[in-house]
Amino acid sequence: MSRFIIQSRLRSWQAFLPFCCAFHVHAGGLPLDSNQVEETSLPTITVTAPLTFNLLGVANTASQGTVTQAQLKNRPLLRPAEILETVPGLIVTQHSGDGKANQYFLRGFNLDHGTDLASFVDGVSVNMPSHAHGQGYSDLNFLIPELVNFIQYRKGPYNAADGDFASAGSVRIEQMRQLKENFVELTGGSFGYERLLAAGTTEYLGGQLLGAVDVSHSNGPWDVAENSEKQNVQLRYSRGTLNDGWSLAFSHYQSDWGSTDQVAQRAIDDGLIGRYGSLNPSDGGETKRTALTFNWADTTLTEQRKLDLFALHYKLNLFSDFTYYLNDPIHGDQFEQLDERNVFGGRYEQSFFSNLLTYPMQNKFGISARHDAISSDGLFLTENRVRYATISDDKVNETTVALYAENTLNWTPYFRSTFGLRTDFYHFDVDANIAQNSGNLNAHKTSPKIGFVFGPFGKTEYYLNYGYGFHSNDARGTTLRINPDPRDAGYLSPVNTVSPLVRTKGGELGLRTEILPHLHSTIALWQLDSDSELVFVGDAGTTEASRPSRRRGIEWTNYYQPSKAWQIDFDAAFSQAKFTDDDLVGNHIPDAIGTTSSMGIAYTPNSPWSVGLRLRYFGPRPLIEDNSVRSTASTLVNAQAGYQFSKHLSGKLEILNLFNRQVNDIEYLYNSCLRSDSATAECSASSTNREGFLDRHIHPAESRAVRASLRVSF
Template sequence: MLAGPLAAEEIATLSAVEVRARVENLEGLAVSGSEGVVSGQRLAAVPLQRPAEALEMVPGLIVTQHAGDGKANQYFLRGFNLDHGTDFATWVAGVPVNMPTHAHGQGYTDLNFLIPELVDRIRFRKGPYFADEGDFSSVGVARIDYLRRMDGTLALLTAGQNGYARALLAGSPEVGAGNLLYALEVFHNDGPWEVPEDYRKLNGVLRYSQGTREDGFALTGMAYRGKWTSTDQVARRAIDSGLVGRYGSLDDTTGGDTFRYSLSAEWARRGENSQTTASAWWLRSGLDLWSNFQYCLNDYAATGACDTGDQFKQGERRQAGGFSAAQTFFDRWGGFEVANAFGVDGRVDRIDPVGLYNTVRRATWNTVREDRVTQRSLSLWAQNETRWSEWFRSQVGVRGDAYDFTVDASLDANSGKASDQMVTPKLALIFGPWRRTEFYLNYGQGFHSNDARGTTIRVDPTDGTTPVSQVSPLVRTTGYEAGLRSEPLPGWQTTLALWQLESDSELLFVGDAGTTEPSRPSRRYGVEWTNFYAANSWLAFDADLAWSHARFSESAPEGDYIPGAVVTTANIGVTVDQLGPWFGALRLRYFGPRPLVEDNSVRSQGSALTNLRVGYRFDPRTQIALEVFNLFDQQVNDIEYWYDSQLAGEASAVFDRHVHPAEPRTFRLTLSHRF
């Protein structure tokens, strides 16, 4: 069987062991050592404190938070501080999650609308080696598919400490020749914070489908609304001096209000020697986000006093739409099996407005900048896969992307148009299998887009006069990888990947300041080792270990370390299932230290958090589960930064650690029933 862009879709129904595996055995299907599929059954076995932690099933990926839980999470992978999603592309039910030219950060990936119980599978890839993946996918991509049919109707209730409450009702009755999947989620949480988070979420999904992913269609509607009060990262000196507690806040009015509504259509048809897919999607979203990271620094600089403080709002309203289509032909050329694939995809984002505002207790008193942006992209790609022998196959691809930006800025000097194009080649060589082992060599170029406002900016919007350098619309990346996938013993699946990724520039639009900051080219390399072992029918172990080395590739006096670049991570787990009525999982996540400044003189602490899930099935349809997060009540931090801030009463700015603590030991109890 060929391993073309759609061949992995042809995986047969999983065995009981494969269902419980973190990564399916893709021998004969994969084209790299760092791709895989996580089943919904596997995801259901692990404790998730936040919906986005479903992405921690991607080996090496760390999901954390530096503010209120209604805000997009922060992601780390392969030596990258991905911020809120740049360089890692995420899709849910055929709709992209990453937001280009976002008010808070390029590629903003808010997964709070994800309903884990609906996940059918997560297909992940890492590296720029795949012609059918585009913007934001240089480090990796995760495509999350929702179910088409559920086993009965699910009613679920969860209660926990600190005002945690969640209710979910979901089912998929037969309607005509297909199934109508529906889900409604209601959620509330205050968290351990001295200022209650009061995070309220209303979330819904409606999906009608017929057939399968390879031969059928699905129409999906999703709606989400969330509101919260945020305890952002706090200066360490404020905690040490007793000004605030460990879970205290220096501004009790920060937080956010967000919504997201989407429609998508996915269609596929399998021919005798071909596979055709097509999809289209529409999205409407908005965010108002109030933050205060420096407290009084800018206020003191402007007025000599702390009267208004440094709170600001980032806001946007967006409509976006896109499409994709692909055709694969399976054939024989000169006795060799081949798969030739061609595809096209496009996207248009209209953000009206996207702005940055000075505020006091959420009341706006000044507009720093308010823009209207239209961003368009169109991409074509082609890929050939040839099986040259029983032990060797190749995949060669090329992708072309064209981007166009139009910015109508509140400051005329920053208005304008920009465009860019990029062609990126891809190559994979696959050897084997020999004794259930395959070897992979990969090369590819990729890219990420930059914030459209950065491509037309000329002057600093805060003063209207200081010149600011523009950025390139598209930034090229180049990746290399050598990997293997093996089953050395019955029940033990292991993958190993040695990788390197170079970026032409780490250019970044800084939403907090409304300006663009260019940085130097970078080079990262590392190793990932992923393992799953099914000891018997009811016990399984898994371990994901990753190490990376990240440096700017051009020297500078301030140093060559990349702030936030994690060196070591580990995710280790034990899963028990079908042990009579009992089931459970124990997971340890290690998030290693990171440099916080370029000369590595200040480093974050590492953290090791253990989560536990223990459950009991009263009968095949009714079960109860207890989840314990931060089992050993470790006083560690979710995130740490190093920058300057000024508290009320301080004579000048102070460089300091700014930390967001991990939540203390927390209990949640879930009762679910299927009828």
């Protein structure tokens, strides 16, 4: 009798329970590997999913999904954060050294280092508010891609569990708690690339103990060797499963590197440097991240509870030079950004599964809190990494608490609704080295969300979503009263403070269909409004608040798996980004992504061989408000082949930038002065019209690189 009741109740909840608790599925419909214990949140029930799991009746939007281990396995990666390119329409690039956070592009945004893309690893927010280099700075270099279990993504501000930095979307990465087999892997390749990865699990005191060490070195194709050194250690003890168990993890990551920052195009054209040359060989940095994380979950037939707690210490010293001799013709324009902080926080979430009359219903309630104690948030003028002046060196305490609730109700087998409400409270406390810029401030934002799902009708489902979101601004900008920058003509003059929390709101209309056998397709038509843009400032390496904006676009995603051996995916995204207030300078948002597409093929037959091939197109973008100057487009192809020599020995060959395309990772348009420009009126130290030369500043994509790996498992 009890078994019959459980099965009956499960059938009544099947419209939404699988997505919330039981399955983690890709937008293309591939379930997690069947041997993963995290498959189901109902431990008394065994659910066997077919190879192509039907997302119809499960998803709440057309633009959400999950990427599995199987999809990551045959994907060649230049950098760890490139695993995020498994999210359709998301581009990951770099405009500096590989020890620095990557540059992200999604849904009409140049997201800088993460301003409107919220990223989480094992429930811990990676974005850093009030960061020395950029608001929402999200450095994912500490990831070990081989240990990623799955990636869940959502686009748009429609999920009540997502708050700050999630207007364009959110990405949640879960790492493995147990390995199928222990292994040691050695990799060597072009440009002095060397890597040692060792990982394994063992049973200990009734649980699983996982450890991993990842050490690497690379010089890159740059004329000035990057000399990048990375060390990464992870240790995790866990019991139970992801949805019924707990985990305690320790991780430590550190990196130091030299960097070839973006360079002026005229320096290459005039033969002053080569394509991979540097205009300041002392640029670079070092960073450290040490974290302690606790995750706990308990699931019964009628409810699910989750708790995530974390504490971390973080430090970054970053030396950059984007304008060379524009501000200081004697010392040059290099500057150091210092960020050192301790972060503490957590989230508790509880879901209740019940019925409203005869209608299956889920109610979710959550609370999260975070405190960033920033002991030094500094900007210094440097020459060859030696400080000679201080612009700012502030202490910041930033605290946020969020409350959220969400209701999902199945009104009929062909119609369900989701209503969410979230309120975020902020407290900013700034102790600036210039007393007038110190102060404290409280702020809050309430963000409603709503969504409707119609269908499935003939293997097609329709979605309508609308929601409010926001991103926070740097705490220092909320208390800033006078200009602290001695390089600026307005030094110590009054300035306007920025709004602490910037409202965004967006809507989405989409569909998901499986009309054709083995093919899963989604289409999403979306729009997002923002009360204020953040704009990159080249000579300071910072962002500043700007005008209100509107973005709109369409995304088309396809995933085709005709058999176990073949996986084929294709996606394309088209977007438009413009300021909504009229200005004579123009209404285009500089460097806003317009068109992107990607295609991947993975072939894993029942034989020793496996092959993966990826193509990524990154379209042209306006570099100035009037759209008179645009970036060039880029197309890159990466390839990977694997071979299983024996049960315990395998090899892998990766070719990155297969066709050795000379394209750019990033392009900006701003003014700068080279040392060779010193005799011109635009750059002479004695000139009254010293404004520099307006020029493209580019960071080239890395040239073709070959990497070979050998893995011994035991």
